[in-house]
Amino acid sequence: MPRKQSVVGTVAGPGEDPNEFVFVTPADKSIKTGEFITYTVSVDGENRSVFARVTNRELIRGLPDGFLADPEVGPDTVAATLGVQTDDTELYRLRATVIGYYDTDMTTFANPRQLPSPGTPLSIAPDQQLETVLPNLGCETDRADVTELDGTAYLGWLLNRSPEATNIHVPIKEFASTHLAILASTGSGKSYTASVLIEEMMRPSSRASLLVFDPHGEYDTLAEMQGDEAFQGEDGYEPEVVYYDPERLRVRISELDIGDVMAVLDNPSNRMQERLSTAWRAMQRQESRTWGVDELIAEMHRIYDDDDASVGALEWRLRRSIERNDLFHPEDNVPLDEIVDPGQCTVLQMDTLDRWNQQLITTVLLRRMYRERLDAVRDRDSQIEHPIFALFEEGHRFAPASGDAPSLDIMRTITSEGRKFGFGLGIISQRPSKIDQDVLSQCGTQISMQIKNPNDQDAIKNSVEAAGEDVLRELPGLTPGQAVVSGDAMNTPALIQVRRRHTSHGAESQDVINAWREAYDQRQREPTHSESADFGEGDSTGVQSLD
Numbered sequence: 001m002p003r004k005q006s007v008v009g010t011v012a013g014p015g016e017d018p019n020e021f022v023f024v025t026p027a028d029k030s031i032k033t034g035e036f037i038t039y040t041v042s043v044d045g046e047n048r049s050v051f052a053r054v055t056n057r058e059l060i061r062g063l064p065d066g067f068l069a070d071p072e073v074g075p076d077t078v079a080a081t082l083g084v085q086t087d088d089t090e091l092y093r094l095r096a097t098v099i100g101y102y103d104t105d106m107t108t109f110a111n112p113r114q115l116p117s118p119g120t121p122l123s124i125a126p127d128q129q130l131e132t133v134l135p136n137l138g139c140e141t142d143r144a145d146v147t148e149l150d151g152t153a154y155l156g157w158l159l160n161r162s163p164e165a166t167n168i169h170v171p172i173k174e175f176a177s178t179h180l181a182i183l184a185s186t187g188s189g190k191s192y193t194a195s196v197l198i199e200e201m202m203r204p205s206s207r208a209s210l211l212v213f214d215p216h217g218e219y220d221t222l223a224e225m226q227g228d229e230a231f232q233g234e235d236g237y238e239p240e241v242v243y244y245d246p247e248r249l250r251v252r253i254s255e256l257d258i259g260d261v262m263a264v265l266d267n268p269s270n271r272m273q274e275r276l277s278t279a280w281r282a283m284q285r286q287e288s289r290t291w292g293v294d295e296l297i298a299e300m301h302r303i304y305d306d307d308d309a310s311v312g313a314l315e316w317r318l319r320r321s322i323e324r325n326d327l328f329h330p331e332d333n334v335p336l337d338e339i340v341d342p343g344q345c346t347v348l349q350m351d352t353l354d355r356w357n358q359q360l361i362t363t364v365l366l367r368r369m370y371r372e373r374l375d376a377v378r379d380r381d382s383q384i385e386h387p388i389f390a391l392f393e394e395g396h397r398f399a400p401a402s403g404d405a406p407s408l409d410i411m412r413t414i415t416s417e418g419r420k421f422g423f424g425l426g427i428i429s430q431r432p433s434k435i436d437q438d439v440l441s442q443c444g445t446q447i448s449m450q451i452k453n454p455n456d457q458d459a460i461k462n463s464v465e466a467a468g469e470d471v472l473r474e475l476p477g478l479t480p481g482q483a484v485v486s487g488d489a490m491n492t493p494a495l496i497q498v499r500r501r502h503t504s505h506g507a508e509s510q511d512v513i514n515a516w517r518e519a520y521d522q523r524q525r526e527p528t529h530s531e532s533a534d535f536g537e538g539d540s541t542g543v544q545s546l547d
Contacts, residue, residue: 008037009094011120019098021052021115023122024060024091033057034474034495035160036125036134037096043112048101049142050112051125051133053492055470056095097470099492102133102142108491109133127166130158134494135170153200155193155447159482159495168496170445170489172206176389177419178444178488180426183460188450189480190428191218192505193498194391197426198222201389202345204233210345211390215358215397217351224503225345231502242346244339246353251364252333253296253322254289260363263406265317271310272317275300292330293323327357334361336368336383355397362398363407366390370414373421387422395427396434408436415442432459444488450478471495 009025025031035054040047100109116122132144137152146152152169180197184190201208202225212219223241225231232238256264258280262273279300283291297318300311322328339346348365350358369384376382392398399411414423415438427443429435433455441463451457452475461472471484471493478484478495486493 006123007121008124009122011039011116011118011122012093013118014115015095017097019111019115020055020095021098022093022095024093025122026091031057031092031094031124032160034471036099036130036158037122038125038129039116039120039122041112041114041116041120043101043114048112049129050101050116051099051109051492052096052122053099053470054094054096058093060091060093102491104140104142107138107140108136127161130166131168134158134491135168136174136489136491137169137171150205152205153197154499155196155200155485156483156496156499159497163497168485168494170485172201172208174489175426175445175487176201176208176387176424177422179415179418179424179442180391180445180447181395181432181440181443182426182428182447182449183432183451183456184430184449184483185451185453185456186430187480188430188478189483189498190430190447190449191393192481192501193447193449193483194393194426194428195219195222195501195503195505196498198345198391199225199231199502202239202343203231204235204237207237207239207343208345209340209342209386209388211340211388212345212347213350213358213362213390213392213398214347215350215394217349218393219347220349221504222345222347228502237343240341240344242339242344244334244346244348246350248334249327249348249350249353249361250329250332250334251327251361252289253292253328253330254283255333255364255368256328257367260360260406261322264321264360265314266321268314268317269310272314275304275308275310276314279303290331293318295330325357327353327361334365336372340369340384340386340388342386359398359405359407362392363410366407366410366414370410370418370421370423373418373423377421387424389424389426391426391428393428395429395439396431399427399436399439401434401436403436408439412436412438415439430456432456432463435459437463445490446485446487448472448475448484448486449482450480451475 008031009023012022012024014020015022031037031054033054033056036051037054038049038051041050042048098111098115100111102108103110128143131146132139133142137144137146137149139146146167146169149169151172153172155168155170157164157168158166182190182194198210198212200206201210220243223243225239226241227238258277261276261280262268268276279296282299282303283296297311297315300314304311339348350361353361369388372382372384373388376385398405398407400408411425414425418424427435427439432440432451433453437459440459448460451460457472457475460475471486474484474495481498483496483498484493485496
């Protein structure tokens with residue numbers, strides 16, 4: 001039984017849904033929607049602390065309308081003049097949905113399948129208890145010191161509580177193995193939140209092997225982790241941040257499969273496709289992996305006549321689409337052992353590559369890394385012996401709902417099967433409706449921030465099963481830095497305020513006003529075309545011959 005001073009409301013009766021009840025609270029308790037409350041019931045003869053989430057709040061008895069008629073006189077003044085007590089005038093009716101009690105054997109919530117009886121006193125759930133039971137930390141008690149746990153990411157604190165009063169640490173292994181989605185409108189803090197997670201994954205307690213696909217060059221400040229005491233371990237560890245600019249991004253031609261090549265070429269005929277496929281298979285059977293367009297064309301000439309028109313047309317297309325593209329090379333390749341390593345965060349900067357080349361190099365890299373992880377798990381020789389996690393900024397670019405990207409197939413494969421092989425993916429996007437639904441629905445943990453577009457809200461509702469309707473209704477009203485965290489890393493969804501980064505934020509909006517002013521001032525300082533040219537002192541000697 002909670003102490004009287006801790007009681008914030010009393011159960012009035014059942015609500016509309018089977019897991020919902022209604023309770024009444026006076027105004028001075030000021031319980032917000034999204035708040036977690038608790039009560040005690042007997043389950044199988046044992047008293048259990050059951051948690052519930054407040055989903056709605058409405059005034060059921062306030063000051064009479066007459067008090068509010070004169071805007072010049074405050075309601076309290078009118079009430080005092082009439083001798084009416086205002087302290088106990090306002091009452092609120094709130095609805096709450098039962099989450100359940102924390103089962104220490106199952107290390108998750110269990111539904112008691114019974115609503116609290118009318119008159120049951122309710123309390124605000126204690127901070128430490130919520131820190132233990134809200135995330136999926138696997139604690140065998142409901143009051144643990146979660147800061148002592150390894151392999152957790154400190155995301156921020158519960159939105160309805162004071163800053164850092166109820167901190168949320170999520171288990172990294174959950175979202176790193178069953179994939180992650182960070183979804184938010186532009187400017188709502190998705191890149192910021194992703195960087196917070198990267199910081200947490202690169203701490204000494206985790207030492208992740210991270211790969212960031214960065215189409216806009218937004219993650220160039222992560223290097224500040226190097227040398228920062230917050231990321232240094234007692235054994236001398238500090239994270240390594242490696243940047244791969246477009247000049248170092250290369251695809252060895254032999255790493256392409258025939259589907260990639262067909263997609264690159266300019267509308268090849270059926271006859272051309274047949275000839276290319278035959279020659280490509282022949283080249284793939286060769287021991288050498290360092291061959292180029294010349295060798296491929298020679299193979300086609302060996303198989304077909306030298307004057308075959310289709311081979312001639314293919315040669316023109318291959319030289320224009322592959323040989324003249326700096327991305328492709330007969331020998332060079334991105335070395336996997338340089339871009340993935342424990343304690344290393346590699347940022348692939350693709351900002352000067354066009355979308356097609358971004359998708360193509362992503363396709364080849366993911367395919368190679370997936371193959372290596374497959375070999376590692378099956379005890380075959382492998383270049384990647386440890387789990388890896390790849391994070392995709394602008395995820396809809398690499399896994400579009402339209403299906404028009406060579407990288408889509410391998411991303412579908414990894415999100416559906418990568419967990420078994422230690423290959424996790426993270427998708428960041430401002431357009432959930434533009435992401436392939438198979439990929440999005442396989443992202444087991446979701447961080448959803450402000451989303452106002454109805455189509456994007458529907459996409460989240462359809463693919464994010466863990467977040468209930470009551471939580472998703474919060475999305476349009478969130479402000480930058482506020483998020484709903486749900487899915488495998490959480491036992492129940494929670495509204496949080498994302499913590500501050502240790503490193504600088506590299507994706508701030510441009511200060512366009514100052515930029516315009518500076519550009520204008522610069523323009524004013526430049527000579528105009530109408531100004532007379534300075535020919536030096538002295539009189540003109542007239543038109544001079546140029547001979």
